[in-house]
Amino acid sequence: MFTKILIANRGEIAVRVIKTCRRLGIATVVVYSDADAGSLAVEMADETVHIGPSPAAQSYLVADKIIAACKQTGAQAIHPGFGFLSENAGFAQRCADEGIVFIGPNPGAIQAMGDKIESKKFAAQAGVSCVPGHIGEIADTAEAVKISEQIGYPVMIKASAGGGGKGIRVAWNRQDVEEGFPAVRAEAKASFGDDRIFIEKFIESPRHIEIQVLGDKHGNVVHLFERECSIQRRNQKVIEEAPSPLLDEATRAAMGAQAVALAKAVNYDSAGTVEFVAGQDKSFFFLEMNTRLQVEHPVTELITGLDLVEQMIRSAWGEKLAFEQKDLKINGWAIESRIYAEDPYRKFLPSIGRLVRYDPPAEGEQDGYKVRNDAGVREGDEISMYYDPMISKLCAWAPTRIAAIDGMGRALEDFHIEGLGQNIPFLAAVMDQERFRSGKISTNYIKDEFPEGFAGAAPTPAQLDILTAVGAAMQRVYAARARSYATGLISAARDEWVVFVGHEKRRVKVAGEGDITVELLDEGRVLSLTGIDWRPGKPVFKAALDGKAFTVQATPAAEGFTIRHRAAKARVLVLTPRSADLHGKLPEKQAADTSKLVLSPMPGLVVSMDVTAGQQVREGEVVCVLEAMKMQNIIRAERDGVVKAVNAKGGDPVAADEVLVEFA
Numbered sequence: 001m002f003t004k005i006l007i008a009n010r011g012e013i014a015v016r017v018i019k020t021c022r023r024l025g026i027a028t029v030v031v032y033s034d035a036d037a038g039s040l041a042v043e044m045a046d047e048t049v050h051i052g053p054s055p056a057a058q059s060y061l062v063a064d065k066i067i068a069a070c071k072q073t074g075a076q077a078i079h080p081g082f083g084f085l086s087e088n089a090g091f092a093q094r095c096a097d098e099g100i101v102f103i104g105p106n107p108g109a110i111q112a113m114g115d116k117i118e119s120k121k122f123a124a125q126a127g128v129s130c131v132p133g134h135i136g137e138i139a140d141t142a143e144a145v146k147i148s149e150q151i152g153y154p155v156m157i158k159a160s161a162g163g164g165g166k167g168i169r170v171a172w173n174r175q176d177v178e179e180g181f182p183a184v185r186a187e188a189k190a191s192f193g194d195d196r197i198f199i200e201k202f203i204e205s206p207r208h209i210e211i212q213v214l215g216d217k218h219g220n221v222v223h224l225f226e227r228e229c230s231i232q233r234r235n236q237k238v239i240e241e242a243p244s245p246l247l248d249e250a251t252r253a254a255m256g257a258q259a260v261a262l263a264k265a266v267n268y269d270s271a272g273t274v275e276f277v278a279g280q281d282k283s284f285f286f287l288e289m290n291t292r293l294q295v296e297h298p299v300t301e302l303i304t305g306l307d308l309v310e311q312m313i314r315s316a317w318g319e320k321l322a323f324e325q326k327d328l329k330i331n332g333w334a335i336e337s338r339i340y341a342e343d344p345y346r347k348f349l350p351s352i353g354r355l356v357r358y359d360p361p362a363e364g365e366q367d368g369y370k371v372r373n374d375a376g377v378r379e380g381d382e383i384s385m386y387y388d389p390m391i392s393k394l395c396a397w398a399p400t401r402i403a404a405i406d407g408m409g410r411a412l413e414d415f416h417i418e419g420l421g422q423n424i425p426f427l428a429a430v431m432d433q434e435r436f437r438s439g440k441i442s443t444n445y446i447k448d449e450f451p452e453g454f455a456g457a458a459p460t461p462a463q464l465d466i467l468t469a470v471g472a473a474m475q476r477v478y479a480a481r482a483r484s485y486a487t488g489l490i491s492a493a494r495d496e497w498v499v500f501v502g503h504e505k506r507r508v509k510v511a512g513e514g515d516i517t518v519e520l521l522d523e524g525r526v527l528s529l530t531g532i533d534w535r536p537g538k539p540v541f542k543a544a545l546d547g548k549a550f551t552v553q554a555t556p557a558a559e560g561f562t563i564r565h566r567a568a569k570a571r572v573l574v575l576t577p578r579s580a581d582l583h584g585k586l587p588e589k590q591a592a593d594t595s596k597l598v599l600s601p602m603p604g605l606v607v608s609m610d611v612t613a614g615q616q617v618r619e620g621e622v623v624c625v626l627e628a629m630k631m632q633n634i635i636r637a638e639r640d641g642v643v644k645a646v647n648a649k650g651g652d653p654v655a656a657d658e659v660l661v662e663f664a
Contacts, residue, residue: 001026002026002317003026003027004026004027004028005027005029005077005078005313006028006069006070006073007029007030007045008031008060008078008079008085009081010032010033010039010041010060010081011041011388011390012374012375012376012390012392012393013082013295013376014030014041014081015375017081018030018041018044020307020313023307023310024313027046027047028044029045029046030042030044030047030049031050031066033386034050035054038381040375040381041376049069051069054386056386060085061085063088063094067095070100077100077103078100078101078102078103079104079309079313080104081293086104086293087110089107089108089114090107092107092110101316101317103270104291104316105272105291108267109266109272109291113272115161116158116161116288117136120133123262126265128259129258131200131203131277131286132200133151133200133201134147134150134151134200135198136198137197138181138197138198141181144157145174145177148174148199153172153173155200155202156199156202157171157177157180159185159188159192159194159195160197160198161194167192203278203279203285205442205444206230206278206279206442206443206444207280207442207443208230208232208237208443209228209229209276209277209284210227210273210276210294211225211226211276212224212225212273213260213263213268213273214272215263215269215270215272215315216269216315216319216320216321217315217318219264219267220321222260222328223256223259224300224304224328225242225252225300225303225330226242227241227242227299227300228240228241228244228245228441231445231446232445237295239335239427239430240296240299241299241404242299242302242330242333242334245401245439246280246282255276255284258286259274262286262289263289268291270312270315270316271308271315272290272292273289273290275289280442293309299395302332302334302370303330303333303397332397332398333400333403333404334395334396335405336394337393339391339392339393339423340389340390341390341420342423343602344421344423344453347453348454349633350389350602350628351383351421351602351656352389352420352602352603352628353382354382354383354420355378355379355380355391355420357379357418357419358377358391358416359416360375360394360415361410361411362414366407366411369397369403369411371395371396371407372394372396373395374393374395375391377391377392385603385604385627391417394415396411401439405436406431412428412431414540414542418539425454425566426454426567429454429457429566432566433449456567456568457568459501459502459504459565460568463565466545466550466552466565467501467563467572468499468501468506468508468518468527469516469529469543470563470572471499471560472499473543474534474541474554474561474574475497477534478536481536493510495511496509496577497510497574497575498574498577499574500560500572500573500574500575501572506520506522506523507520507521507577509521515530515531516529517529527545528546528547530543530547531549534554539555540553541563551565552564552565559573560572595639596662596664597659597662597663598635598637598638598660598661598663600626600635600654600658601635602626602656603654603655604627605627605628605651605654606650606651606653606654607624607625607626607627609648610625611643611661612643612646613643613645615642615643617643621636621637622636623636623637623661624648624660624661635660641664643661644663644664646660646661647660647661
């Protein structure tokens with residue numbers, strides 16, 4: 001077995017590989033850029049090598065630096081993780097030429113599957129179901145229109161060398177093709193340096209289902225069942241689960257057999273994923289193959305009990321698979337939520353900055369479910385603008401799908417982050433939605449369920465009780481402290497209050513000191529709050545309401561408290577009856593008028609400022625372009641007007657809500 005492995009990656013996946021190497025007794029080397037000098041992966045590795053500036057193009061993507069680090073440290077093999085050089089056939093070949101083992105598939109398999117047009121030809125030859133379409137290069141727009149009409153609308157126009165959701169457009173009619181084909185070709189040329197395009201039938205209300213395969217260097221290949229990755233935003237996966245709620249045993253076996261056939265056709269060794277697009281009728285068609293470890297591999301590990309990183313290492317060392325297809329079984333259900341540094345309330349814009357608080361849920365066995373959290377960060381770390389905005393991958397396993405969903409919901413409640421925007425409330429909203437719980441999902445799910453973006457969720461009756469009880473309990477503690485400071489002793493507490501949860505008004509009577517009861521005077525019910533774990537200054541309030549455990553994020557606000565349970569967030573006021581009467585007569589505070597300002601929607605870097613003072617600008621015209629988390633965001637004017645002042649220029653870093661442009 002290898003004695004030393006270099007990890008040519010960063011963040012969460014670097015930490016993930018280190019953990020397996022430690023268990024196997026293998027020393028690790030981590031390469032790092034300027035931005036990652038103080039990272040968790042660097043802290044955990046046995047050796048580290050600095051490879052350059054923060055931009056990936058000057059560090060993690062420079063093969064010469066990776067190879068040099070390997071030779072410098074005497075590492076025998078390189079694990080590329082995912083992203084960066086993980087699917088670069090040239091890099092895999094370079095490793096072989098240098099006498100270094102690449103922990104991944106052979107260069108030939110990467111080359112064969114890395115090109116979407118060529119991979120579909122291999123798939124067709126291997127008897128794999130393919131989406132009806134034109135497999136081959138398309139000369140011009142006229143030919144694209146002809147092919148599209150032969151296939152039948154809608155069609156998908158895709159870049160052959162694409163990835164990450166780029167170079168894809170759906171055409172519903174001839175005009176869409178005439179506009180979309182040249183646009184996709186230009187985007188493909190700019191993004192990938194390759195303007196080859198293909199066209200295939202677009203499956204309406206599709207599902208994204210992928211098969212995990214695993215091979216060795218002796219011709220053995222098995223599949224480790226499927227993952228469903230249909231919950232996506234802008235073609236980027238957000239929530240994944242294994243197995244899929246769509247498949248039956250016959251369909252699962254057919255998809256698995258086709259994935260194995262394709263892997264064998266290209267002499268595949270190591271871990272890889274064959275992706276399919278599936279119809280709601282369980283029809284399925286080959287999409288592409290990812291010749292690397294997938295981000296969502298933990299859910300497969302949780303239902304099979306296998307360590308995929310370990311299997312990759314053993315395959316690279318030359319070991320035969322220690323099991324056959326008949327030995328593999330699905331055990332339970334697993335769900336993964338990607339915790340991203342983004343603001344769901346502001347159209348999921350990237351949110352970079354420091355993790356002022358990072359308190360993930362406890363891992364391991366919980367009450368009927370298991371929690372796993374794969375992360376490469378600690379409290380105090382900074383989420384950099386140079387890389388992917390993923391903070392961690394939170395997984396929940398349980399014997400059944402509904403139990404896994406409920407476990408994920410509780411784990412998301414227990415996950416507390418401060419210092420930057422994060423998508424935990426959105427993920428919790430999905431877990432609570434009846435459509436998701438039913439399993440009737442598609443890749444259009446987020447677009448269908450949140451057409452206007454995410455604005456939180458109104459409290460359910462059960463959540464209204466939680467917010468009411470928590471507000472009353474917090475107020476009781478603060479009031480006791482105030483009385484103690486004023487009199488030097490704890491005097492009798494007031495027991496009747498009026499609680500406002502948003503605009504919802506409830507009269508309550510509170511009793512008790514440790515555990516408390518909250519009587520809802522107008523409803524004839526009593527809420528019992530037990531096992532309270534909270535003190536002033538603590539941002540997380542844990543307890544059980546009528547015996548059911550919960551966690552909320554709770555902080556004092558300018559007036560009252562701000563309390564969030566999953567996707568429901570409200571300002572909670574606890575007032576005396578007299579104060580409540582007066583409060584109802586106060587006018588609502590008016591929001592500041594920002595109609596003449598263009599504000600930065602996120603922290604980032606100004607790529608270009610496209611207007612100047614005195615310029616006449618029309619609604620919809622580009623004002624500037626901001627970059628954050630490898631994404632460029634075009635900021636457009638929301639009204640006609642004349643530019644009064646420009647407060648930033650290309651190359652300037654800007655904060656969220658910073659004024660970029662003022663209109664007269």
